[in-house]
Amino acid sequence: GxxxxxxxxxxxxxxxxxxxxxxxxxxxxxxxxxxxxxxxWAVDKDGFNLPEVDATEHALQLCGSSVRPDEDMQIGxxxxxxxxxxxxxxxxxxxxxxxx
Numbered sequence: 856g857x858x859x860x861x862x863x864x865x866x867x868x869x870x871x872x873x874x875x876x877x878x879x880x881x882x883x884x885x886x887x888x889x890x891x892x893x894x895x896w897a898v899d900k901d902g903f904n905l906p907e908v909d910a911t912e913h914a915l916q917l918c919g920s921s922v923r924p925d926e927d928m929q930i931g932x933x934x935x936x937x938x939x940x941x942x943x944x945x946x947x948x949x950x951x952x953x954x955x
Contacts, residue, residue, distance in 0.1 A: 866939035869930050873897045874918065875945035886931025890915055890924045897945055918942035 868883040871893055880902050884893060896902050898910035905913065916923045917933070919942075924933060934941055 865936060866931065866934060868939065869934055870940040871930065872918075872940070872942045873902065873915070873945055874943070875903050875913075878903065884930060886929060886934065888930050889926060890928050890930060890933075891926035893930060893943070894926065894945075897943070903945065912948055913945050914948045915943040916946045918944055 866886050869886050869888070870881065870883050872879060872881050873893070875897070880897065882896060882901075894913075894915050897915065898905040898913065914923050923946075930941055
């Protein structure tokens with residue numbers, strides 16, 4: 856069907872770690888979960904409880920890199936064998952600094 860996907864993965868669950876402002880949250884997700892779904896969890900009350908305005912201005916970035924996966928990417932595609940873990944940093948999408 857339209858936009859249907861089949862995802863076969865060696866991990867039943869992917870242990871996702873998200874870092875933000877020196878704090879860490881962890882949760883297991885199925886490998887078919889999208890990056891957008893992990894972002895929603897990270898910014899809601901079970902995650903870092905960011906106000907909606909702040910949540911829309913932050914994105915998930917792979918730890919130790921500058922890679923920001925597309926929101927519709929499944930997290931299982933980001934995990935390499937044999938590990939079933941993934942680490943993200945919650946970072947500002949863009950920082951605007953004024954001049955004086």
